[in-house]
Amino acid sequence: MRPILRLVFALALFIGSQSAVAQSDLIDGQVMKVDQSAGKITIKHGPAKRLGMESSMTMVYKVQDPAMLKAIKAGNKIKFDAEQVNGQYTVTKIENAR
Numbered sequence: 001m002r003p004i005l006r007l008v009f010a011l012a013l014f015i016g017s018q019s020a021v022a023q024s025d026l027i028d029g030q031v032m033k034v035d036q037s038a039g040k041i042t043i044k045h046g047p048a049k050r051l052g053m054e055s056s057m058t059m060v061y062k063v064q065d066p067a068m069l070k071a072i073k074a075g076n077k078i079k080f081d082a083e084q085v086n087g088q089y090t091v092t093k094i095e096n097a098r
């Protein structure tokens with residue numbers, strides 16, 4: 001392999017592994033319902049060990065800021081992060097999955 005090709009290949013591998021790490025930080029889910037005025041969202045999602053959820057479920061989350069729901073519609077596939085705030089599961093990050 002020519003040195004320049006080897007470099008491009010190594011770079012592609014590096015970038016690929018970086019985005020794989022970033023993606024695994026977020027939980028995959030699907031939006032069932034959005035209630036922007038109440039700042040709540042119903043999400044169906046797979047196991048999220050970090051949140052103590054061992055199996056798939058559908059549940060209501062609060063959102064940190066109702067503005068986060070502007071681009072989020074029922075039926076959308078999403079990636080999100082959540083944490084417990086005052087005993088309530090609260091979405092801290094949400095984005096539409098591509």
Ligand SMILES: [Cu+2]
Binds near residue numbers: 045053057058059
């Ligand atoms: Cu859950």
